Every structure is written in C-alpha cells, then in structure tokens.
Amino acid sequence: MNRTSIRNEIVNNKLVSSVVGKFLSFHQSRVPYSPDNPFLVGPFAPVTEEVFSSDLVVHGEIPSSLNGIFLRMGPNPLEVENPANYNWFMGDGMVHGLRLKDGQALWYKNRYVGTHHIHKKLGREKIKGEPRGPVDVANTNIIGHAGKIWTITESGPFPVALDHELNSLKYGLFNSKDNYPFTAHPHVDPDTGELHAICYDALLPMQVYYQVIDQSGQVKKRVSIPVKHGPMMHDCGMTKTKMLVLDFPVTFSIERMLQGMQLPYSWNEKHPARIGVLPKNGDAQDIKWFDVDPCIIFHSFNAYDLVNGDIIFDACVHTKTFTDSIQGPVDKQLIQFERWTLQFGTQTLKREVISKIPQEFPRLDERFVGKPYRFAYSISVGNEGEPVDNINLKANNLLVHDLLKGESYKHSYGDDYFTGEVIFLPKHSESEEGDGWLISYIHALDGIKPSKVVILDSKKIGQNPQATIDLPVRVPLGFHANWVDI
Ligand SMILES: [Fe+2]
Structure with a gap:
C-alpha cells in the first residue's frame, strides 16, 4: 500500500468513525x-x-x-x-x-x-x-x-x-x-515468535481476516475470509500448519445498536455455527468448514495436527450467550472443557467432554502452542453441571488438567478470594x-x-x-x- 492510499484510507476511516460515533452516542443517550x-x-x-x-x-x-x-x-x-x-x-x-x-x-x-x-x-x-x-x-x-x-x-x-x-x-x-x-487473542508460534490471528472489524460484517505479524511488528500476511452477519470472533485456534476460524452465532445486531447498547452483539439463531480450517500458507478458497451444533467458544486451550491429518482442538465451550447481555455476561450458560476432533476423511466433528466444571481463561505451557501437549490450566467459574452466575461470584479454583492421565487437580486460594486468569511460566527454558x-x-x-x-x-x-x-x-x-x- 502506498502513502496516498494509506492517507486516503485513514481519512475515510476517520469520516466513517465520526459518523458512526455520533450515531452510537445519540442512541446510547436515549x-x-x-x-x-x-x-x-x-x-x-x-x-x-x-x-x-x-x-x-x-x-x-x-x-x-x-x-x-x-x-x-x-x-x-x-x-x-x-x-x-x-x-x-x-x-x-x-x-x-x-x-x-x-x-x-x-x-x-x-x-x-x-x-x-x-x-x-x-x-x-x-x-x-x-x-x-x-x-x-x-x-x-x-x-x-x-x-x-x-x-x-x-x-x-x-x-x-x-x-x-x-x-x-x-x-x-x-x-x-x-x-x-x-x-x-493472537497465537504466538513458539518456533518463530510470529503472531497469528483471526481479526475482524465490527463495521465490516462480511469478512474476517487471517493476519500474521512478524517478530519486528510488521504485517507478514493477510487473508480476507468471507462470512455473514458480522460474527464476533474473540479467539481462534492454531496448529503448526493450520488456523481455525471460530464462526459462531453471536453476531452484530443493528437492533441492539438502535436500542443504545454499548456492545451491539446478540445470539443469532439464523447464523449456523461452524469452524473453518485454513492452511497457514493458503488463501480463503482453501478453507474447509465443519458444521457444529449451536454453541460458542470464547477461548481455546490449544490445537494440534494428528499424523493422519485430523486436528485436535481443546476449548471452553459455552451453550448459549449474549441473549440478555446488556451490561455484561449475565446469561445462565453452561460451560465445559471439550476436545473436538476435526476429521477430514468424513468432514465431521467429534466432541468429547474432558471436564464438566464450568471454567474459563484456558492456558497452557506456551512452548507447546500448536503442538501435542499434556497440561492444560484454567479457572473454575461455577459448580460442576450448574449454570454460571457471574453476578453472585463465589470463591473459585485453579484447575490443572493432566490430559495424559485424564485427571484434573484443584487449587483453592481461600474462601474469600477469586483468582483471575492463571498463567504458566516454565522454571527454565x-x-x-x-x-x-x-x-x-x-x-x-x-x-x-x-x-x-x-x-x-x-x-x-x-x-x-x-x-x-x-x-x-x-x-x-x-x-x-x-x-x-x-
Ligand atoms: Fe479473551
């Protein structure tokens, strides 16, 4: 992109932003x-x-x-x-x-x-x-x-x-x-230090973008991916060779915007849930989509390629949200830790439950991003099998999942405390x-x-x-x- 086109894009963006900003302020003030x-x-x-x-x-x-x-x-x-x-x-x-x-x-x-x-x-x-x-x-x-x-x-x-x-x-x-x-939520490739991300612009509802930022902070790659309805894509998945595009039914809502909501997104029954697999070296026409029953993922633990070409994807899966979320996440949703296997031979998705404890803020030892891994970390946000209640918070736990043994461990920080996101740092490289x-x-x-x-x-x-x-x-x-x- 040359300097003139960059300047024009910034000017156009400022004009659109100014108009949309005034429109939002007007409706929010009502x-x-x-x-x-x-x-x-x-x-x-x-x-x-x-x-x-x-x-x-x-x-x-x-x-x-x-x-x-x-x-x-x-x-x-x-x-x-x-x-x-x-x-x-x-x-x-x-x-x-x-x-x-x-x-x-x-x-x-x-x-x-x-x-x-x-x-x-x-x-x-x-x-x-x-x-x-x-x-x-x-x-x-x-x-x-x-x-x-x-x-x-x-x-x-x-x-x-x-x-x-x-x-x-x-x-x-x-x-x-x-x-x-x-x-x-960019994902850092542990072998290159590059940031790989699926990005979107709320004002451009018909596309999302795969972007790679190199170690020096420059854009190395950009792929435009067609979508519908302006889906909210908070996170993505990344294996060594592929990006996973999380296209779920929380989408931009003009109705919510006209109602004066600061965050005009809502659950959209007309938007099918699907997960797309994009080769890192590919373009939009190379993407393969897998249908999913309606649900939404905000954060993933990790993803990796299997020898047969299938993909493992681990994430915190929410049943349904943004149905009544004017001030924040108040929906009585269920959340569980699931392992999804994307099976290319049959173009089908296999879902397994690893833990029914409602949990969020999934993390791992980041030296294993995109690779087979053993330990997954998260925090509990409710009791097993019960809907989440973010308003009446109770003390929570760190959850450590040993995926090799199939066991999970808890750590309590006391009856009066709630831990935020827990991150893992190796003792030595x-x-x-x-x-x-x-x-x-x-x-x-x-x-x-x-x-x-x-x-x-x-x-x-x-x-x-x-x-x-x-x-x-x-x-x-x-x-x-x-x-x-x-
Ligand atoms: Fe997040």
Missing part, C-alpha cells in the same frame, strides 16, 4: 437512566486512583528466574454517564503491573491506558497516532511483542504501545503503518512441560480488601504458595493476564 449495574460494584467496581508502590510485603520466596512484569488488563471506567447501559466489556482500560526481578518484588502500579478519550479527561497530552474506528477503547488483553508492551482489543481498535513503566506511547498495528483491525510457576492476581470477593499476586509451584498444587505478594490496593476483576520478560 437509554433511560438507572443507577444499577452489577459490573460497577463489589469486586467489579473500578478503582479511582492510579497507584505506585515499591513497598510490597512478600510471603515466601519469589523465584529468582522471574525477571519481568506480570500484567493484568481490564475495564476501569473513569466516568459512567448512565450505569443502565454501561457494558463491562466496553469500559476504559486499566493495566496493572507487578515488576519482579532477582527474587524481589520491585513495584506494583496501575495506569489507565492512554487513549485520546482518557487522556483528554485526565488533562494529559495525546499519545502518537490516532484511534482506529469509532470506539476508542483498549481494555482486553496485553502482550509483549517487538520490544514493547501492547494492549490488544478485538473488533477494530488499534493496539496501544506501552513502555516498560506502563506509560502509553502510541496507537498502531504494532510497528506497521497498516490500517487493519486486530484481535485480543529447558524444563519439562508442566514444571513451572502458576501466577495470578487474586481478588477479594468483598470488594474491599486489597488484592494479591500468588505464585504456585506447579509440582505442589494444593500446597502452600511459593510466594504471595500483598498489593497496596484492590485490583478489580477484569480480563487477561500475561507475563513480559525484561
């Missing part, structure tokens, strides 16, 4: 005021201050090999005009970071992601670049890539680059000049799979007590933590966590 919203109180309630502390109390021994920042991203709205239609998925982003080095906890800090929207309200200078699209939000995930930290969000907004002190620097599709949407540290932010259910970061030894599940770091403040329940080496 929703009658109500003070009630469960995602603004208790453990969900936003914090009101940015905090820095280098005086942290540590219990136990922080592993000396952990040199970096443990990051957590989530919504923390600076102001909410009308709680009635505030949607948890749309709140201004705040990043929380815990810096560890040589066995010490150097500091904790939280910072608003410096979108123009936020910096204007805070009286701060604009960061470089411009937001992409009418919704200036960066709140979903946070990763390290090409020497920087990046907030990443689906449906259109640009990533935002942060430095290692969590200061916001610029908008952009990593280090490229391309004006493309990205996703909250050569450690065997499953020998590492499991680290997460722990949230008090009373919505009052400060949060903690807990580090577990993966070989000592159910025992005392390796280390607990008391944070000076509460971290609201939020979305994704990741580790960035420094």
Whole structure:
C-alpha cells in the first residue's frame, strides 16, 4: 500500500468513525437512566486512583528466574454517564503491573491506558497516532511483542504501545503503518515468535481476516475470509500448519445498536455455527468448514495436527450467550472443557467432554502452542453441571488438567478470594512441560480488601504458595493476564 492510499484510507476511516460515533452516542443517550449495574460494584467496581508502590510485603520466596512484569488488563471506567447501559466489556482500560526481578518484588502500579478519550479527561497530552474506528477503547488483553508492551482489543481498535513503566506511547498495528483491525487473542508460534490471528472489524460484517505479524511488528500476511452477519470472533485456534476460524452465532445486531447498547452483539439463531480450517500458507478458497451444533467458544486451550491429518482442538465451550447481555455476561450458560476432533476423511466433528466444571481463561505451557501437549490450566467459574452466575461470584479454583492421565487437580486460594486468569511460566527454558510457576492476581470477593499476586509451584498444587505478594490496593476483576520478560 502506498502513502496516498494509506492517507486516503485513514481519512475515510476517520469520516466513517465520526459518523458512526455520533450515531452510537445519540442512541446510547436515549437509554433511560438507572443507577444499577452489577459490573460497577463489589469486586467489579473500578478503582479511582492510579497507584505506585515499591513497598510490597512478600510471603515466601519469589523465584529468582522471574525477571519481568506480570500484567493484568481490564475495564476501569473513569466516568459512567448512565450505569443502565454501561457494558463491562466496553469500559476504559486499566493495566496493572507487578515488576519482579532477582527474587524481589520491585513495584506494583496501575495506569489507565492512554487513549485520546482518557487522556483528554485526565488533562494529559495525546499519545502518537490516532484511534482506529469509532470506539476508542483498549481494555482486553496485553502482550509483549517487538520490544514493547501492547494492549490488544478485538473488533477494530488499534493496539496501544506501552513502555516498560506502563506509560502509553502510541496507537498502531504494532510497528506497521497498516490500517487493519486486530484481535485480543493472537497465537504466538513458539518456533518463530510470529503472531497469528483471526481479526475482524465490527463495521465490516462480511469478512474476517487471517493476519500474521512478524517478530519486528510488521504485517507478514493477510487473508480476507468471507462470512455473514458480522460474527464476533474473540479467539481462534492454531496448529503448526493450520488456523481455525471460530464462526459462531453471536453476531452484530443493528437492533441492539438502535436500542443504545454499548456492545451491539446478540445470539443469532439464523447464523449456523461452524469452524473453518485454513492452511497457514493458503488463501480463503482453501478453507474447509465443519458444521457444529449451536454453541460458542470464547477461548481455546490449544490445537494440534494428528499424523493422519485430523486436528485436535481443546476449548471452553459455552451453550448459549449474549441473549440478555446488556451490561455484561449475565446469561445462565453452561460451560465445559471439550476436545473436538476435526476429521477430514468424513468432514465431521467429534466432541468429547474432558471436564464438566464450568471454567474459563484456558492456558497452557506456551512452548507447546500448536503442538501435542499434556497440561492444560484454567479457572473454575461455577459448580460442576450448574449454570454460571457471574453476578453472585463465589470463591473459585485453579484447575490443572493432566490430559495424559485424564485427571484434573484443584487449587483453592481461600474462601474469600477469586483468582483471575492463571498463567504458566516454565522454571527454565529447558524444563519439562508442566514444571513451572502458576501466577495470578487474586481478588477479594468483598470488594474491599486489597488484592494479591500468588505464585504456585506447579509440582505442589494444593500446597502452600511459593510466594504471595500483598498489593497496596484492590485490583478489580477484569480480563487477561500475561507475563513480559525484561
Ligand atoms: Fe479473551
């Protein structure tokens, strides 16, 4: 793309964004005021201050090999005009970071992601670049890539680059000049360091995109894939040779937009569920689709190729959602850990249940992304066989699934605490799979007590933590966590 066409695309995008932004604001302003919203109180309630502390109390021994920042991203709205239609998925982003080095906890800090929207309200200078699209939000995930930290969000907004002190620097599709949407869930190829992602733009409902970002942050490949109805694609799957496109029945809804909903997506009975298999070296015509009974997957554990060419895909499968989700995920849905085998000989899908415990935030030892693996990690979000209740949260557990033995183990963080996403870090680069540290932010259910970061030894599940770091403040329940080496 030359400079003129890039400039034209940015100008066109700004015009469309401005018109759509005004349209959204108008319809949202017509929703009658109500003070009630469960995602603004208790453990969900936003914090009101940015905090820095280098005086942290540590219990136990922080592993000396952990040199970096443990990051957590989530919504923390600076102001909410009308709680009635505030949607948890749309709140201004705040990043929380815990810096560890040589066995010490150097500091904790939280910072608003410096979108123009936020910096204007805070009286701060604009960061470089411009937001992409009418919704200036960066709140979903946070990763390290090409020497920087990046907030990443689906449906259109640009990533935002942060430095290692969590200061916001610029908008952009990593280090490229391309004006493309990205996703909250790229998959990192452990052999190349490249990001592979299925991305979409809420304003372009008839296509999604397979994009590869190379190690330097440039766009290496882009494939446009035709779809219908504007499906929400939060995650994807990746094997060594293929990408899995998750085309499920939560789609863009003009009706919801006209009703003034901040997140205009809903369950769509007319949209068949299917999963597409795209060769990484292929184009849209090479994709093969497998039909699936209606359900939806927001997050996957892993996927890999079998010797016979079939594909294993492990994920948290939800029965039905976005049926009544004006303010956040309140649907009484069932969730279970399933293993899907995509069988090319018969073009059919085999579904097996690995665990009926409702669970989410699936992770693995990321050295095994796209490859056969043994250990899967997640957090419980309810009781086995019962629908999820995100409003009346109870204490939860880390779940460790040994897929070789067919056994699962639990770790409780106490009756008063809820663990957020738990990530796995190998003890050393050569450690065997499953020998590492499991680290997460722990949230008090009373919505009052400060949060903690807990580090577990993966070989000592159910025992005392390796280390607990008391944070000076509460971290609201939020979305994704990741580790960035420094
Ligand atoms: Fe996610």
